Amino acid sequence: MDPASGLCEGCLRTIDEIASWGSLSDASRLAVLEAINARRKPPTTSKQAPAADVRLLCDASSHPDWPNQLRFIQRDWLSCNSVLIFDDQQGATLFDSGYIKHA
Incomplete structure (x- = not known):
């Protein structure tokens, strides 16, 4: 977990989202996936690494x-x-x- 953001560094979910995933409805899971997409950083367009x-x-x-x-x-x-x-x-x-x- 990233201490600054509170997000899993691999899946970009919060600890609450990870813990509740198994009991979430399809609509709630979709909302989490949409939140993850919003959290993703756009890829760098430069040939040089960040x-x-x-x-x-x-x-x-x-x-x-x-x-x-x-x-x-x-x-x-x-x-x-x-x-x-x-x-x-x-x-x-x-x-x-x-x-x-x-x-």
Whole structure:
């Protein structure tokens, strides 16, 4: 849960919305889904990652064996790593290693 917003960082629901989901009517579930859509941030149109995410990218220049188009993303809170490959013609491709939750 994000302490500032009170929303789940994955599904963007409040703790009350998550707890009551199983007992909600279809109309109430639809209202929650509409609220989630309103909470979503629009995608960035820039080719550059948002400033908060730039610190997560490991620059290829710091690893001489890596091509310049390659970025490594390490997420400490999961046993997960991703590799982002930039391509000027097709955009970017993300390879995610998956994750294992820590106990």
